[in-house]
Amino acid sequence: GAGNVVTVEVDGAVAQRARSALRASGAPVRVVHGDGFRKFPEGAPYDRIVVTCGLRSLPFAWVRQARPGAVIVAPWGTHYSNADAISRLVVAEDGRSASxxxxGPVEFMKLRSQRLPPVEHRAYVPDTVAVGEETASAVTEEAFxxxxxxxxxxALGLRVPACVNVVxxxxxxxxxxxxxxxxxxSWACAMFRDGDTARVWQSGPRRLWDEAEAALAWWEKRGRPGHERFGLALTEAGQSAWLDDPADSWEV
Known part of the structure; x- marks a missing residue:
C-alpha cells in the first residue's frame, strides 16, 4: 500500500509540493527531502526502486537497501551523449549484485551531482582543426x-569511454x-558534407574518431542491436555492460 512507499526529492520546494499533492489525494506516501542517490535506509528493505532522473553511475547502496529479487528501474547512459535507456535490474538472491x-530509449534530466559542465571548446582546440591530423572516412552521416x-x-557510448560527443x-x-x-x-572532428566523403581531424593521446569508427563497426557487425539486447550489471566493485550474454561484459 501507499504507506509503504517512500519518495525522495532533492529540491525542497518540489518536495513540499509533493507532500501537499499527496495529502490532498489521501495517499499516505512518505516524502523525504534529501539526496535520493544515497537512498533512504530507514524505509529499507525495498521491493521496488524507481528512479526519475538520468544517471551515469548507479550506487551500490540501492542494492544493499533492496530485498533479494527486488527490481531497480533507472534511466542510464554514458557521458558520450544524452541517448539513455531504461535499465531494469533484478537484485540477486545473495544481495551482492543486480543485473x-x-x-527502450529515454531522455531524463540528469542527476545534479552527475551532470558534466559544458565543454570548453577552446580548451581543446584553441586555434583551428588544421592543427590536428587530417584523414578521410567512408562512414556516412546517417550511419553515424x-x-x-x-x-x-x-551503443557507441558503451564502447567509447570517457568521451563527450557533440553533434x-x-x-x-x-x-x-x-x-x-x-x-x-584529446579531440576529434568529423565533417560530414552532402555528396562528399567525410573529412576528419583528430589530436591528442587518444584517437577519438578511430575509437568511434571502430565502435560503429563493432555495432554494425553484430546486426545493429537495439537497446533490449544490451544489459547492465551492478556490483560493489562497479558497473559493467554486456551484449546478449551477461558473461561477456566490460566495465562502463
Missing part, C-alpha cells in the same frame, strides 16, 4: 548520427561532429 537488460532515439549512439546543427549541407576526451585534451 538486467535495458528496455542515426535518429534521436536510435540505438547507435547509445552540431547542419548548415549549408555540412554537419560537424565533435569528440572531446574527459581524461585528457
Amino acid at each position: 538486467g537488460a535495458f528496455a 548520427t542515426g535518429g534521436r532515439f536510435g540505438a547507435g549512439r547509445f 552540431a546543427e547542419k548548415r549549408d549541407g555540412a554537419r560537424p561532429v565533435w569528440f572531446y576526451g574527459l581524461t585528457d585534451r
Whole structure:
C-alpha cells in the first residue's frame, strides 16, 4: 500500500509540493527531502526502486537497501551523449549484485551531482582543426548520427569511454561532429558534407574518431542491436555492460 512507499526529492520546494499533492489525494506516501542517490535506509528493505532522473553511475547502496529479487528501474547512459535507456535490474538472491537488460530509449534530466559542465571548446582546440591530423572516412552521416532515439549512439557510448560527443546543427549541407576526451585534451572532428566523403581531424593521446569508427563497426557487425539486447550489471566493485550474454561484459 501507499504507506509503504517512500519518495525522495532533492529540491525542497518540489518536495513540499509533493507532500501537499499527496495529502490532498489521501495517499499516505512518505516524502523525504534529501539526496535520493544515497537512498533512504530507514524505509529499507525495498521491493521496488524507481528512479526519475538520468544517471551515469548507479550506487551500490540501492542494492544493499533492496530485498533479494527486488527490481531497480533507472534511466542510464554514458557521458558520450544524452541517448539513455531504461535499465531494469533484478537484485540477486545473495544481495551482492543486480543485473538486467535495458528496455527502450529515454531522455531524463540528469542527476545534479552527475551532470558534466559544458565543454570548453577552446580548451581543446584553441586555434583551428588544421592543427590536428587530417584523414578521410567512408562512414556516412546517417550511419553515424542515426535518429534521436536510435540505438547507435547509445551503443557507441558503451564502447567509447570517457568521451563527450557533440553533434552540431547542419548548415549549408555540412554537419560537424565533435569528440572531446574527459581524461585528457584529446579531440576529434568529423565533417560530414552532402555528396562528399567525410573529412576528419583528430589530436591528442587518444584517437577519438578511430575509437568511434571502430565502435560503429563493432555495432554494425553484430546486426545493429537495439537497446533490449544490451544489459547492465551492478556490483560493489562497479558497473559493467554486456551484449546478449551477461558473461561477456566490460566495465562502463
